[in-house]
Amino acid sequence: MAELTLVIGNKSFSSWSLRPWLALKQIGLPFREVLVLLRRPQTKAEILRYSPSGKVPYLTDGSLGVWDSLAILEYLNELKPEAGLWPSDRGARAVARAGSAEMHSGFPALRQHLSMDLKRKPARGEWPSEATADIERVRAIWTECRQRFGSAGPFLFGGFTAADAMYAPVVTRFHRYGVSLDRELEAYRDAVLALAAMREWIDAAQKES
Numbered sequence: 001m002a003e004l005t006l007v008i009g010n011k012s013f014s015s016w017s018l019r020p021w022l023a024l025k026q027i028g029l030p031f032r033e034v035l036v037l038l039r040r041p042q043t044k045a046e047i048l049r050y051s052p053s054g055k056v057p058y059l060t061d062g063s064l065g066v067w068d069s070l071a072i073l074e075y076l077n078e079l080k081p082e083a084g085l086w087p088s089d090r091g092a093r094a095v096a097r098a099g100s101a102e103m104h105s106g107f108p109a110l111r112q113h114l115s116m117d118l119k120r121k122p123a124r125g126e127w128p129s130e131a132t133a134d135i136e137r138v139r140a141i142w143t144e145c146r147q148r149f150g151s152a153g154p155f156l157f158g159g160f161t162a163a164d165a166m167y168a169p170v171v172t173r174f175h176r177y178g179v180s181l182d183r184e185l186e187a188y189r190d191a192v193l194a195l196a197a198m199r200e201w202i203d204a205a206q207k208e209s
């Protein structure tokens, strides 16, 4: 297999980059990481050196380039199906894909008002009612997944899946902005935050200038 390269943005706030990076670490596929600093005048040109979409994350596997976080997760699942990035049960898999797709295309108020900021000290934030509605919806998805499919482990579908990678940035938002969770969801949040790969990402984020 050719060397995998993942182009990402700043670890402190590039939530889309965290998703495939975390999945790669969790399934144990070696990869080279290229970090492009975002929000600078030269950012677009730098990303375009790698990714024709002008966005990160971007995965290369030899001459193949895959843009978009969710497509990268699908590709990783195909590279290493035995890692179980999608649940093996068909119903669970359908729900994992639906929840991941909803994360990928939705929650604009959550993104805007509780943006991922790993340098923020955990403290109760304030947000408008549209963001509260998004938070409620995330809580409902997590609760359904945990209750129906999560009995075999601490993650949404028991073992770690692509759905956990998709929601990992939300876990950090809920933590940093002091979003209250019931005991079950608190345990889920803490299980994600305790992953060695999450700690590695967060440590690196906090060292970014």
Ligand SMILES: N[C@@H](CCC(=O)N[C@@H](CS)C(=O)NCC(=O)O)C(=O)O
Pocket (backbone or CB within 6 Å): 009, 013, 014, 015, 016, 017, 038, 039, 043, 044, 054, 055, 056, 057, 067, 068, 069, 070, 104
């Ligand atoms: N739908 C894309 C969104 C990717 C995206 O918006 N990435 C942001 C960084 S988190 C980006 O590259 N922005 C370009 C810029 O800041 O110039 C995905 O899922 O990968």
